[in-house]
Amino acid sequence: MGGSRSLPKRVLLSIVLMGFAGQVAWAVENQYFNVFLYNAVIPDPMYISHMVALSAIVATATSILVGAYSDARTTRWGKRKPYLLFGYPVWGVVTALFPTAALLRPAVLAAWFAIVWDCIMTFFGSTAYDANFNAYVVDATTVENRGFAMGIVSLLGYVSLLLIYGFAGFFIEAYGYFAFFYLVGAVVSVLGTLGALLAVEPQRRAESGVGVLSRIKESFSAEFVKKHKDVFLILLASGIQGMGYQVYFPYILLYIQHYLGFPLHIASLVVFVAILSGIIAAIPAGVLVDRLGRRTVALMALPLNCAAVYALSLVKGLPDAVALGIMWVSFSSVLGVAMGAWLRDLYPEEKRGEFSGYTILFNVAFTMVPGPLIGSWLIHAFGERRLINGEEAVIPAPVIFQVGAAIALFSLLPMLKVKETLEKRKVERESASQAAQRLN
Template sequence: MQETPPNQLTKRNWAVMFALALTGQIAWAVENSWFNTFVFDTITPDPRPIAWMVAASAVTATLTTLIMGTLSDRTRTRWGKRRPYILLGYILWGLSTILFPTVAYIKITLLAVVMVVIADSVMTFFGSTANDAAFNAWTVDVATSETRGRVEGVLNLSVFLAQIVAMVAAGMLIDAFGYFIFFYALGAIVILVGFLGGLFLQEPDGSQEEPVSRPPFWKEFADLFSINTFKENRMLFILLLFIMISSIGMQVSFPYMIVYLENFVGVTKTEFSIIGGAVMLGSGALAIPFGIAADRWRKRLIIAIGIIISSLGGIVFSMVRSLPLLALSGLLWQAFSVAAGIASVAWLKDLLPEESRGKFLGIRMIFWIAIPMVIGPAIGSWLIRSYGIPTHLAGQEGFIPVPIIFQVGSLITLLSLIPLALTRKQKTVQDERD
């Protein structure tokens, strides 16, 4: 098989990138949204298991990306550097997705809760190995500074399309066929696309050669947490702090959003699909020009505007009840959050050390996934249990989420403006004009 020239993107690689990105993002979007409603609808209405599942999944994703990302940086095989992890990882990711809903057969609630947390974590391990660690590092490997923007465009387009599929198709399919058929179909698609994409993926020259001399694996892994790593990448860590706080704010409410809309507002899954589809389409239309503006003008100013509008949108979202107003406020909340995220992640990737991209993408996971998804849902669960509406579902006691989760989450998101302001003290090649 012919290898791609170093840091160049062929038509085949563009096609593979889009297919793997889209499929992976659909799987993550479903996991972030419908796994939570699955637990509420089929196991227990208690919000704590959702918080536990989200937290366990986040920690698993982060540790997996750190370890497997570092390992893939060091790997050289006849199949290439990243391909083995992508090919096998996607296949096992799909299989674990197919098996996930079987936990509903367990009739002992406590055991079912334990097993659903384990099942989600296993699925997350394979997904993070394939997508977060190997695939994302591969997209950095094959891109240059001249193509980085287009690569980010493809990756973020896949996010938008995946969210549309997860919001529009998923709710309707679950209403029509139930959770089991839906998860079976999703898992089969992940297996098929992962298998074909892994086979046709091309890696840069050198992916089969012996790696340059590097320290032992665990020493290199431990170096991620050294003071020197922080000092040498100070700007990167300040930006990660911004991402962490803004993500915590989003995670206070996001895991419970569909449960809130169904059980507090009275929106059906199909109606939510319509609202979600409109919000995602609008988000794409707003986020792309927003990202272009961030490239041309001051990144931190554009990001700050996005954070402020998103937070206001989240607060308004908690106050309205009609479908049109939910869609409009949801658009402000999500679109400008996504737009700020696009600009900040593109900025972050420009700061990644060239020889350690895989492991530094793992560091990003600590601030972007692990900490926010442990702290945010825990805050949301506490708010729901403290202020939510008591309910019974299939003999189980629980609480219906209430608007305060969106209001508190939005206020926390606004706190991310503090580390964003600190970036003014740092100068980098990629920094915009001040």
């Protein structure tokens, strides 16, 4: 799209519209699908763990396969645009229809209908967003303006989280789940489709003759893994941290609502305030990571984050929940910035796109499958039994935070085996600059 540092307005608007629509949909799917399944269908966390795990598998498989297919095929309408125009409106419709599961009986049938429906929603969401919107952002930007574009996408993620957590609880209590999901579905369909229509794809590039499976096979050859072992170690560390996170996160609103006894809108506000602190922490975290180094900051942030997560199990009242929630998300934000920069420093230059896919594999499938299952088992083993809407329910227990923190702490083992990358990258940049000056 040229070498300009600024993005064309139409491209920027398309990124904002599709990015916001997608982030809203994922924010709702990641938390309020779980809340709806528990509160309106069946109060058993086992079904939440099944839903999270199966949708994670669908998301990973879809993003890899559909992404590879769109890489290899160019239609007369473009490479990404057909998938965007198809995916976003259907994604919104499927999201809007999710609460129809509550109309079915018995509750077990309704629960499995919701799980399957979430997987269908995830397929269209991953087709539109994970596989093609993310690729479109890279296609439509250059080295000069890609950082700005990715900053916009990241900001949209935080804005959508703040909006959902600050608004959803009040809206659901006032108008119910059906109206909430109808509204979310409409936002996703309308804004996503508008963004897709505005999308401007770059000039079509020659398609590579190298097969996707051949590239993947090469990446996992013994020689390649040995040469790039550091990137796999950090992927492993990131996956372990994510697994610990997924032990408790799918149940956090339910924990605040049913274990601590706060109304849903208060529970949502607690998470809202915590996320806001994460945004604030992310700004200085980036500066800190560039000055002190990725490894140094990550190794400091991890134990602090784990301590904050463990402390969430000790919450007794609203002030505790807010204060510890701020600590938890703030340290998580710092850790995420450090790990993200460290990992991207280590990406093989010739396979950056491919390794972005492996990041999804390690951070989604390898975390969202075992993590919620562990959390569900812990809740069943240690949770309190109560009646909710006339049915026996198992209430999430504090142990999910304790175990989640312990699992995440194990990521220190692979992290300690990887050296700092900041100075190495600085040396490489200086060498490249000196070489360019000599040529001139």
